[in-house]
Amino acid sequence: MKIEYLDSTIAKKAFINAANKLDKNKEVVNELNVFPVPDGDTGINMSLTMQSAIKHIRNNNADTIDEIAKAASSGSLMGARGNSGVILSQLLRGFSKGLRGKEKINVPILANAFKHATETAYKAVMKPIEGTILTVARESAEKAEELIGKEEDIISFLEQVIIAGEDALRRTPEMLDVLKKAGVVDAGGKGLIYILKGALEAISGKIVELSNEDFEKKEIQIHEAHDNDTEIKFGYCTEFIIKKTDMEPTEFRNYISKYGDSMLVVGSDEMIKVHIHTNNPGEVLEEALKNGELIDIKIDNMRYQHENRIVNGKAKEIKKYSFIAISMGEGIKNVFEDLNVDHVITGGQTMNPSTEDILSAIDKVDGENIIILPNNSNIILAANQARELSERNIEVLPTKTIPQGISALLVFDEEIDLNDNLENMKEIINNVKTGQVTYAVRDTNINDKEIKKDDIMGISDGDIKTVGKDIDQVTIDLLKEIVTEDNDIISLFYGEEIDENKANNLAEKLQTEFNGVDIETIYGGQPLYYYLVSVE
Incomplete structure (x- = not known):
């Protein structure tokens, strides 16, 4: 044929x-x-x-x-x-x-x-x-x-x-x-x-x-929420997609700017996705209809959600900075939230969020400057793609691990300007050593290390450092490979398959091996990885 x-x-x-x-x-x-x-x-x-x-x-x-x-x-x-x-x-x-x-x-x-x-x-x-x-x-x-x-x-x-x-x-x-x-x-x-x-x-x-x-x-499920305004000047959160249009997103944004605020207008070659807070959703939709067909129209009356925008009887202030982090594990999520991360996207190993997931998270925070912490090398490109599609002021800090993301937040100082903060955060992530302890899913041979299925592996900087049968011993051997005399803190984030007693017992063994180094155990709850290790 x-x-x-x-x-x-x-x-x-x-x-x-x-x-x-x-x-x-x-x-x-x-x-x-x-x-x-x-x-x-x-x-x-x-x-x-x-x-x-x-x-x-x-x-x-x-x-x-x-x-x-x-x-x-x-x-x-x-x-x-x-x-x-x-x-x-x-x-x-x-x-x-x-x-x-x-x-x-x-x-x-x-x-x-x-x-x-x-x-x-x-x-x-x-x-x-x-x-x-x-x-x-x-x-x-x-x-x-x-x-x-x-x-x-x-x-x-x-x-x-x-x-x-x-x-x-x-x-x-x-x-x-x-x-x-x-x-x-x-x-x-x-x-x-x-x-x-x-x-x-x-x-x-x-x-x-x-x-x-x-x-x-x-199908990928996208769950979107709306910006929390300091006051409800424009009462209807209006979202829709214009398809079959030749108009540039920036051009349409200029057309509708007089109708409201909190605008997010992004697009690709043939569609424009629009989010706007307005008192006249009908007029915005009429303007949109002049430029193409409309799909996925959603209009919410935000005045019914007013109680969610008030804290102790006072209107929320627009923050100078908002943080978005990607992580897996209830404990790690709690750590990020304790460090003032505004929105945590569930994802990371095995569950990389999409560009649209990240755009949706951007839509949920209200900071003048938004800093995204991917915490995984396989998410950085999607985060950058979301940054390019959004018109808001977004920085993607190229964190490749959870410990890098946490350390970056610890040096953040709201009193100094954005560029100085980014410089300090990038410097610290380059000085954080990360270890991961997990299991092998197949037989293989890497760097002269013979690995059998279900063996325990200690990984750092993209290299399998240690292999064995015992989780504690592999973790100890991994740390011996990466800890130097310049390091004084080891943090163990224990995963969902490790209980607190087992993690504390390992910490006692590590204290004997690394005298003079502070050892702390933190519940991470992450799947697949018995331990995530941070060395500073």
Whole structure:
């Protein structure tokens, strides 16, 4: 069967099938995590990002190729989770640009879309690293461009593009030593291959269909709240999305600024998401209707919520600073709240929040300056993407661990200016040593360490330092590796599988090993990790 053109019906099936193919194989992608830790989540992150794209295609009733591609782009942008999800959203964003205004797709158009996808993704990453999903995307796009004028059949074209991508994927361990040592290929690149194969299968007539119930179970739930105003000058919190619009978000923001305050107007290529407090929601909606179709309209009367905005009979003051932190575990959440974090997003290992989750959290705090603490290297890109989409004054402090986030908050001083605070916080996070104690989910060999499934591992700075069978001994050995004579504090955050007595017994052993160093135990309640260790 030879296919020279794709119409919108096949294009939509290709997007949906690509998401389904990835979802069916997400655990295969998860298992390619370099470290054999129980938080490999690349497959989950990419799958949730793709599902958000499909949700937007369905909800927007996208029918033309242009609409379908734009909906996939905007959906993935808002639903992007983890570094792999953010990069995937940028690939879809560039792919959408390549299909803009097209009524049908042939090989040259498809090749051009692949090229745009790769260029957009590379530009979005500050320091692109070869041997990742970027390499697989780039070499696939290069093969696609090479086939222009040589191949007319889209099925044959995609088969050759996928072969080139798989070849690049096989060579990722040659480009990244960490992959070679772990004996795996890049997980994000593997996920991209599943996406391409799913699209090809749909075009060839092989559909991997999930039921509506499956989609409903997998849809990303966004829970939004409203800003707490110091006084209710504008009584209706009005939210909606304008779709099928060519207007720039900043242009529409200027149009509606006279109707109220607390505005958040963000958008991607074909939609604008609007939040405004106003006394005239009807007039705002009328203005919006002049520029496109409206969906997801929500209007709340905030005067009924007045009691929630008053503390001890006095109106709340707008804070100079608000903090948003990402963490898992009830105890760690409590620690952040005790350090005046305004909003804690539940997430981290295995549960990376999406760009839209972070935007929703931004909408819940009212500080003039908002500082986001990702506390995980796999969340920093999504946090930065949320910052770029929002018009508020936001800083993303690149904390990669929970101890870094806590230490940064401890040196924060509200009396000094923002830049000085950021400088002090960045300095302290560079001086905090973090350790993690967890278990292996598979047999492997890393850095000449033979690791068996269920072994206990001590990890620090991206390196497996110690391996053993006993949690306490592995923790002690890990600290021997990272504690120096310059350190005087060790903090143990014990997880949900460790009780207080066991943690205190370990602290007594550590006090014997590290005489003169203060040892403190703190309930973290985090899953998967027996202990998180902070050394200062």
